[in-house]
Amino acid sequence: MAAQRAYTTHPLVLRRVTVRRVHEVTPRMRRVVLGGDDLAAFTLDGTAHPAFAAPGFDDHIKLILASDGDVRAALPAQLPHGIEWTPAEHRLTRDYTPRRVDHRAGELHLDFVVHGEGPAEAWSASAREGDELWFVGPKSSLRLPERLDWILLIGDETALPAIGRFLDERTVDAPAHVLVTVSDDAARQDLALRDGDTITWVVAEPGDAAALDAAVRALPSPAGEGFAWAAAESRALLPVRRYLQR
Numbered sequence: 001m002a003a004q005r006a007y008t009t010h011p012l013v014l015r016r017v018t019v020r021r022v023h024e025v026t027p028r029m030r031r032v033v034l035g036g037d038d039l040a041a042f043t044l045d046g047t048a049h050p051a052f053a054a055p056g057f058d059d060h061i062k063l064i065l066a067s068d069g070d071v072r073a074a075l076p077a078q079l080p081h082g083i084e085w086t087p088a089e090h091r092l093t094r095d096y097t098p099r100r101v102d103h104r105a106g107e108l109h110l111d112f113v114v115h116g117e118g119p120a121e122a123w124s125a126s127a128r129e130g131d132e133l134w135f136v137g138p139k140s141s142l143r144l145p146e147r148l149d150w151i152l153l154i155g156d157e158t159a160l161p162a163i164g165r166f167l168d169e170r171t172v173d174a175p176a177h178v179l180v181t182v183s184d185d186a187a188r189q190d191l192a193l194r195d196g197d198t199i200t201w202v203v204a205e206p207g208d209a210a211a212l213d214a215a216v217r218a219l220p221s222p223a224g225e226g227f228a229w230a231a232a233e234s235r236a237l238l239p240v241r242r243y244l245q246r
Contacts, residue, residue: 006143012083012136013049014076015039017108019131025111028157028187031099032127034108047080052108054098056141057166058229064134065092065119075134083136094120099161111161148174149224154216154240156181156206159231160189167192179219181212181232206233213239
């Protein structure tokens with residue numbers, strides 16, 4: 001039996017951070033460590049905004065970029081209680097899951113797939129110390145049930161930040177069964193597995209629905225109350241969701 005989802009909402013705040021360091025996690029994943037005063041509570045135009053909070057392992061923030069390079073002109077307006085997405089012809093946004101939030105150091109870690117496509121990956125490839133990045137969010141955080149007999153985590157390479165963060169910071173004392181599809185063995189990462197956990201790596205092209213579905217069906221069916229989480233290309237997840245719901 002699968003447990004239901006519950007969420008905690010957060011106020012939307014526009015924040016500016018800068019690059020502190022960049023390193024390669026694997027030949028397929030680049031980590032950019034960001035920091036800045038906006039991760040703490042601050043006051044803007046007389047309105048107090050809370051410190052950055054992303055307690056959920058699969059929280060996502062929205063990075064704000066610009067196709068013409070003028071990010072300042074692409075920024076939304078910060079309101080006392082939210083964000084106004086004012087018209088901006090060259091604005092680009094992309095959702096990313098924090099790999100780690102270090103409140104003591106005032107740092108936010110973001111992982112980017114190397115050799116991927118899109119403006120966020122291009123930004124990470126050229127990121128250097130001191131470069132700025134603006135983001136909004138997260139809007140909400142998933143709350144896991146307190147009592148679980150197992151949790152199933154399914155994803156492709158882009159889901160590794162969320163999966164890795166769950167394993168590092170898990171809030172439930174239940175075995176984790178992990179399945180990750182990667183396009184190359186070089187994408188495999190060392191993850192914080194515990195006794196009772198399992199992990200399955202499957203080499204498959206991104207979006208290969210048949211390979212993902214077959215791998216999920218090959219997993220043993222654990223007994224008791226569990227929770228299934230999956231993140232990959234939407235078309236690849238369709239058969240997986242049908243199978244898990246049954």
